[in-house]
Amino acid sequence: MNIAIIGTGNVGGALATNWSKKGNTINLGVQDKNYFKGQELLKNKNTSVYSINEAVAKSDVILIATPPTAIFEIIGQMGDVSEKIIIDATNAVMKSPEPYKTVYHALADKTNAEIVKCFNTTGFENMLNPTYNGEAVDMFMAGDNEKAKSVARQLALECGFDTCIDFGKSDKVELLEKFALSWINIAIMQGQGRDIAFKVVRR
Template identity: 40%
Template sequence: MRIAVIGAGNVGGTLGRRWAQRGHEVAFGVRDPSRGADAVKGGDALPAGASVVTPEEAARGADVVVLATPWDAVPDALRELGPALDGVVLVDATNPLGPGLTLDVGPACESGAERVQALAPRARVVKAFNTTGFSNMADPVYGGEPTVMFYAGDDPEAKSAVRLLVAALGFDAVDAGPLARSRELEHLAMLWISLAFGGLGRDIAFRLVRR
């Protein structure tokens, strides 16, 4: 699969590096690609199959585009990608964080993912990779068992593609329903953040158990 990762911070860098290690073709879209591997968090040299290019070059011809920028950079990032997102699976890995680690959901209580869909109406948006920290994306297994990664979206084919990418990293991939369920996923992210920074640390994760 050809994956464009827009944003190469801790989340984008970790996800992209791990997918490249599993044989996917990964293009990191950054504003200054001349920095090469130095522009991508998570290590020194890039894995085979990974490259650093401009965001537009990364998205061109990609099967999946992963949005992993800070929330306040989302509108500009989507505007820059423009028609390159038409018909593409767009994974929203962001959280709409406002001042004081609050959710900036607006008066209609929409989710960040629904805003992303409104800004990129021809993309097939799926919410995923927003409910835990990047260290769990590097290693989602605790005590020999996978931790959970929920995903939500309205397009079945897009969700199937994202499920494969979630499972490839070792997560328990669970379909949370339509894109509107991103509201709950973003609140779940806030719970993880509040616990992690409230004293429990980053080495915590959620697991879904079944009887």
């Protein structure tokens, strides 16, 4: 796949690294090509840097991993996203992209892309390495578009997650952000540390 990474920090960097190892072409879409977080990602295979508009034009899949409030500026720079898949990995924990509750909702209202919420529910360290004691943990997703969900699931498996559990349609996107807040609560607020992850077990 050709994947644009908008937001090349902790989350964008972890996912770009794993996806490049699996042979995907990674197009980093940045505000300033001479100064951006994650410049070391250019040492990864199949990875180049472009403006946001150029990276989107070259890609079928777009990852958004920025502060949520940046989404309006990004929508203004992406250009035509029809028939492209956008994966929203953001969490509006501190500040929502008003008047929308989440970036997913802003994208759904302002673009005609195929959108999925995924890669927001755990720490970036788990996106880089989702294996605990030889066992892979789970990723989770939500949204209305089945094609986007199937691509997100494939990309979660390429990172090494065991499975990508479907939380449901867009009415479950806020629940998925609350689930992320649950991870933040246990890992950070309750002080259990970031080496902690969720897995669904069955009898």
